[in-house]
Amino acid sequence: MDNPMNVAQGVRRGFLPKSRVAVSLLFLMNGFVVGCWAPKIPDFAERLELTKFQLGLMILVFGLGSLTLMPIAGAQIAKHGSHVVSRATAACVLPILLALTVAPNIVTGAIALFLFGGFIGAMDVAMNANAVAVEKSMRRAIMSSCHAFWSLGGLIGSGLGGFVIAKLGVLGHAQLATVLTLVFLVIAWPMILADPPHPDEKKEKTRLPMTPLPWLLGLMALFSMVPEGAVLDWGALYLRQEMNASVALSGFGFAAFSLTMAIMRFAGDLVRDKLGGVKTLRVCTLFAIAGMLIAALAPNAELAIVGFAFCGIGISNMVPIAFSAAGNVPGLKAGIGLSVVTTMGYSGMLVAPSAIGFAAEHVGFSAVFMALPVLLVVVLIFSKLARYADGISGGGH
Template identity: 70%
Template sequence: MSDALLPTAAKPASSFFPASRLAVSLLFLMNGFMVGAWAPKIPDFAERLLLSKSELGLMILLLGAGSLTLMPVAGALMARFGSARVAKGMAILLLPSLLLLTYAGKVWFAAVAIFWFGGFMGAMDVAMNTNAVAVEKSMGRAIMSSCHAFWSLGGLLGSSTGGLLISWFGVSVHAVVATAAAILMLVVAWPLVLPDAPHPAEKSERKRGLPLQPLPWILGVMALFSMVPEGAVLDWGAFYVRHELGADLVLSGFAFAAFSGTMAIMRFGGDLVRDRFGAVKTLRLSTLMALSGMLISGLAPNPEVAILGFAICGLGIANMVPIAFSAAGNIPGMAPGVGLSVATFMGYSGLLAAPSIIGFVAEHVGFAPVFLFLPVLLLVVLMLSGLARHADSIRH
């Protein structure tokens, strides 16, 4: 997109952290905070509704179904209204989710509430990623990795404060306080969100529905194969080092902490790396690092080596998804929201569905072979890494 197609507010900014970047960072922070605040509510949610483990699993599956259902809807809406308006609208609809989940007294209402939560969380995710692409274009520099770092920070804040509030004051007070905090983030961000102009390809894309050209789908595969290993480590890393490598309870917790910690740190610095070396080189180095870390964990003789492998893997995976999303939002001749809706849909479907498939496979062969297979997916990303050049179009 040339500068002529951008609104006045979107002309290249000289500031390192302009208002538009603060706004989109706050949107990521709010979304992650809502997700993090939900995590400590799950035990009460299950107990209040008398859900078995399998029934709770179905409820959580509904959350993922909501996300995957409304993500494409967000893409279609952005083709008409732009990412700023859709991100704000989806954020408003997301706000009452924690209250609905807290006060749901019937299973059917809880099912609707959790579908609502997942749906508008996912729809907002697509819109805020698209707005981050618009901010990248306006600044002429990468910001996507740091935006995802703010999402991780929001999740950490939401989960850590949520546990304390629930233990001190109960689930109702927690829901009100968490919702108020999310409202505050949105109020601060609201007037600063970058308004993005309609894209020339939007009308034709909207008429065709799903994009016909293969590039967004290939970038979606890159996002998918980057997020499957992420989901595997986050959901099964601790289980692997405890039950197959003999770690105690405390040490096994470091599997998750090492991976998520290095990933968050690298995401805050990832944009500087990408601006320095370009998206293609950054993606290739990141993929090789993730691949190496996963192999180290799969071949580890003890928990300590496996945890080291997960830490290295986190450093690598940190920038892979943000680069894939930036590339999907910068496909020549395609509306950013259309490409991003495909990439986010495919990527998050892997994050949501892969852990259950991995658990089923590992029950028969163990987790070590699974972690040794995952680098095959990363090799595919490495082979496709040249397509990351589209992420560098923010400078043109």
């Protein structure tokens, strides 16, 4: 197998756990910042006097920022290596929550959101590429646990956000979040695995891959992440408006989703090593379909939260499997496969929620959540492609 990012050779054995700690901290930091943003959305909308339609457009701006900078990140990874791009993009993420908190009008708010989406998305491509490099150097699956740290960061950020905002105010919350984010980055910085750049990959980056496989994996990632984006951006509003949940209770929708997702992602690598990528993906997809239907048809907020928790169990390992497969497409450089799949996948999480907001204006969130399992059925149909995710495990299945 073509293995351009295999850095096992010449790497000291003692350094490998550090590289895993570092990439896990990058995922934790990224998830934490996104989690911190979730409870700030109502204040952001209120301060800038945004309607639901305008908030949907703002979320679209966030997504456009990601889709603009993610392919650029893929090219820079090929040129400089994922460790350089991970550090640069993580540093750019640091001041963003403060910028969003003090943005005085819609224009500055939109610019801050564009940069937020851009740097978060670019960092995502870089840290996923670094995770693939660490996987290959360790010759075992770690992608699910890396994504578990992202979910854990999201859980900490969203779970504590409302409480901290109530105690310290929105600016105090942003300041505390920024300091914690800086601490994560300072600890991770010296331990990030230095993977070599791939100048041949840079040339290849100028043209998109002609084989259908990375695009099909991208479609699987896209359809797996639309429901995740729906819960992140609209779960609380659904519980508040259609389930008459209290402010405190409505925050538990994304928290329950993040909690089960984090738990299952920590178990995910073990499950994948036992069952293989294909079977793991199929079981996960069935859980996600069941959870989304429970949330859509629930008679009360409590049962809807249980549905979101089930959905978290399912979606937990769908995306890491797609990303691992993307980094192991035969005959394709890892950075290019990952760039295609992460860009397509995150467009689902970042752009689709704005469309969901527009649709919910007319038919309500319950109907939208009922329609989302159709996308997951498509993932089930293409689940055989998950066999490529098993390529990093050194033939251990």
